[in-house]
Amino acid sequence: AQSVTQPDIHITVSEGASLELRCNYSYGATPYLFWYVQSPGQGLQLLLKYFSGDTLVQGIKGFEAEFKRSQSSFNLRKPSVHWSDAAEYFCAVGAAGGYQKVTFGTGTKLQVIP
Amino acid sequence: DTAVSQTPKYLVTQMGNDKSIKCEQNLGHDTMYWYKQDSKKFLKIMFSYNNKELIINETVPNRFSPKSPDKAHLNLHINSLELGDSAVYFCASSHGDRGGEQYFGPGTRLTVT
Numbered sequence: 001a002q003s004v005t006q007p008d009i010h011i012t013v014s015e016g017a018s019l020e021l022r023c024n025y026s027y028g029a030t031p032y033l034f035w036y037v038q039s040p041g042q043g044l045q046l047l048l049k050y051f052s053g054d055t056l057v058q059g060i061k062g063f064e065a066e067f068k069r070s071q072s073s074f075n076l077r078k079p080s081v082h083w084s085d086a087a088e089y090f091c092a093v094g095a096a097g098g099y100q101k102v103t104f105g106t107g108t109k110l111q112v113i114p
Numbered sequence: 115d116t117a118v119s120q121t122p123k124y125l126v127t128q129m130g131n132d133k134s135i136k137c138e139q140n141l142g143h144d145t146m147y148w149y150k151q152d153s154k155k156f157l158k159i160m161f162s163y164n165n166k167e168l169i170i171n172e173t174v175p176n177r178f179s180p181k182s183p184d185k186a187h188l189n190l191h192i193n194s195l196e197l198g199d200s201a202v203y204f205c206a207s208s209h210g211d212r213g214g215e216q217y218f219g220p221g222t223r224l225t226v227t
Binding site: 033041043044045046088092094101106107109 | 118154155156157159162170172204206214215216217218219220221
């Protein structure tokens, strides 16, 4: 069965600092990988996705993520965090093709301090 | 021009009541989902429909019954509400087999007293 682990429940960074949110997945075949962001009181918004090809993917709001098959990881990064980035971030894994379910991680809450 | 909309946004009701949540998407997607997010933000898939056909049905009490009148709508009816049903319920949609690329509604916060 597929699974996603986000080891950090809560991360605090200073505005302007760099950010890396960790994600490890377990999946038997080629996965589809995603990062979503949830602002307080809102639904989830897709930040970026990896299906195949270049292992470094760019997303919205200046985020990027790198797929490392050898480490079963898909970490999210941003070079300079803005106060508006404070939110809950979810990593997710799904099957490559077909109407398969997507499994979400438990989320990492990002706090940004001035 | 909201992509995925849900009504109501808030729902407060007493134990034992029956309630419904409605979802509509105008993205032209053919697959829709219901998720439950608990107080710890854990997001769990409940149901998924593709072109009005149920394709994912997780272990959910049969008090929960989804209905898809057409591929743009997916409603969730809950019978005999219990305290443990209190959560935020999200509707989402996606296109074809790009199942992970989902668009979420704003959520419905259900509180059972």
